[in-house]
Amino acid sequence: MTEGNGRVPTDIVKRAIKPSVPSSELMTPGHLACQGCAATLSMRYALKGLGSETVLVIPACCWTVLAGPAPRSAVGVPLLHAPFAAAAATACGVKAGLRARGDQTTQVVAWAGDGGTFDIGLQSLSGAAERNEDIIYVCYDNEAYMNTGIQRSGGTPAHAWTMTTPGSSGSDLPKKDLDAILRAHHIPYMATATVAYPEDMVRKFSKARQIKGFRFIHILSPCPPGWKTEPDQTVRLSRLAVQTGLFMVYEVEQGKMRLSVPVPKRKPVGEYLAGQGRFKNFTPADVEAVQKSVDESWARLADEKA
Numbered sequence: 001m002t003e004g005n006g007r008v009p010t011d012i013v014k015r016a017i018k019p020s021v022p023s024s025e026l027m028t029p030g031h032l033a034c035q036g037c038a039a040t041l042s043m044r045y046a047l048k049g050l051g052s053e054t055v056l057v058i059p060a061c062c063w064t065v066l067a068g069p070a071p072r073s074a075v076g077v078p079l080l081h082a083p084f085a086a087a088a089a090t091a092c093g094v095k096a097g098l099r100a101r102g103d104q105t106t107q108v109v110a111w112a113g114d115g116g117t118f119d120i121g122l123q124s125l126s127g128a129a130e131r132n133e134d135i136i137y138v139c140y141d142n143e144a145y146m147n148t149g150i151q152r153s154g155g156t157p158a159h160a161w162t163m164t165t166p167g168s169s170g171s172d173l174p175k176k177d178l179d180a181i182l183r184a185h186h187i188p189y190m191a192t193a194t195v196a197y198p199e200d201m202v203r204k205f206s207k208a209r210q211i212k213g214f215r216f217i218h219i220l221s222p223c224p225p226g227w228k229t230e231p232d233q234t235v236r237l238s239r240l241a242v243q244t245g246l247f248m249v250y251e252v253e254q255g256k257m258r259l260s261v262p263v264p265k266r267k268p269v270g271e272y273l274a275g276q277g278r279f280k281n282f283t284p285a286d287v288e289a290v291q292k293s294v295d296e297s298w299a300r301l302a303d304e305k306a
Contacts, residue, residue: 036231049205228277
């Protein structure tokens with residue numbers, strides 16, 4: 001149907017063109033992140049899925065700074081800073097306090113980096129997961145202690161450069177399989193996500209909000225200063241991590257895993273590694289070793305689904 005001038009009426013256009021993610025914003029301008037920071041994009045998409053009835057609990061990490069100086073914040077929900085090792089424990093306390101006040105609807109979210117999750121906060125994380133506490137725990141994984149100067153964490157890939165693994169061979173330890181640790185706790189819901197697939201991320205946070213018990217979401221979060229990349233490469237690298245198979249995007253519900261971003265034909269891992277300064281000393285043998293590891297992971301997944 002057109003108007004006399006041949007144009008489609010505005011109200012029809014508005015009904016036909018629906019945004020792929022909610023248009024409402026709980027993140028505001030004025031955060032203190034570096035250009036191209038995936039941690040801020042992740043928070044923006046997460047809040048779109050979570051909504052305004054949310055409380056954030058944040059331990060020492062980049063987001064301790066990114067939110068801005070108290071009493072102001074770049075997020076439109078209450079935010080509580082917690083000790084480095086106690087994000088999950090603090091979130092459990094906040095949830096208990098809300099419940100004691102009769103508030104059964106506000107969602108409590110622990111939001112931590114890989115240092116506060118893979119390493120320093122692992123004990124309280126495991127305890128909360130084992131007790132099936134009614135919180136969401138999010139790890140935005142930039143694969144090193146970025147807030148304090150790019151030191152190696154349990155989330156750092158093998159042979160990646162950091163300030164504490166500065167030699168030509170980088171870190172000599174593999175990345176900790178945190179997802180396997182959380183799956184072993186038999187929690188109701190866990191998922192992975194990246195900013196390259198915003199609709200998927202928003203959907204998962206919205207879905208997690210409707211589930212009771214302990215929920216865990218692992219976000220791969222490129223860090224331009226720490227990864228030695230250009231700010232405009234963040235989304236591209238996030239997508240390549242998935243397309244090469246290095247980072248699987250999936251959900252696990254009641255122990256059953258489902259790929260939410262299938263990869264019918266994986267790209268060579270070299271496409272992801274190239275251009276990241278933290279991998280500049282990689283030899284062809286190093287790239288081949290990473291490719292072999294990825295192939296083995298996908299073979300195990302095929303066996304699991306068989």
